[in-house]
């Protein structure tokens with residue numbers, strides 16, 4: 001496992017759990033608004049060993065009951081299944097974040113019961129997917145497959161979209177919600193500048209636009225919510 005970051009305690013990353021967060025390195029997307037650009041582009045150095053993560057879990061097992069595994073794109077890791085298995089075997093719940101582009105790997109993880117909660121990014125409506133992820137000729141078929149897998153999995157999951165002024169119009173969000181309708185949870189989160197972006201010119205949208213986007217999304221997903229506002 002290429003582990004590039006480790007947050008020892010979070011009550012925000014894993015719904016209903018006190019967790020730690022493991023950040024894996026590398027991603028097949030290049031979203032200009034990626035807030036973890038160094039995790040995505042700098043691939044050659046390990047920052048944390050699995051031993052360090054498991055030692056911390058052992059020490060804090062009275063406080064922590066979950067591990068959020070995020071990236072980058074965690075499903076790019078060759079040994080992700082083994083890593084999740086070891087976390088589960090030690091008695092911790094697993095939340096997996098994914099961009100949805102590896103449906104076969106996701107399916108295997110769901111079949112094996114290696115994730116308790118999955119958060120999948122829906123980057124934009126289908127016609128603007130490639131440009132939004134910085135891979136203009138991207139074929140969205142795998143993303144469509146991952147959406148269907150989660151909808152039919154019986155697992156707890158959410159879809160979420162990070163909204164930017166540069167790539168997302170109100171109509172785009174309505175089309176996105178229509179595409180994924182039937183999902184139990186859909187979160188819209190406004191872009192915030194982390195200072196560690198792939199493209200430093202990205203901007204968020206106004207609060208009023210976020211509210212209008214939410215209204216449009218709720219036409220198709222009544223339980224859609226704004227996150228972080």
Ligand code: SF4
Nearest residue numbers: 027029031034072099
């Ligand atoms: S935002 Fe997520 S999917 Fe996009 S480049 Fe960053 S880590 Fe990859």
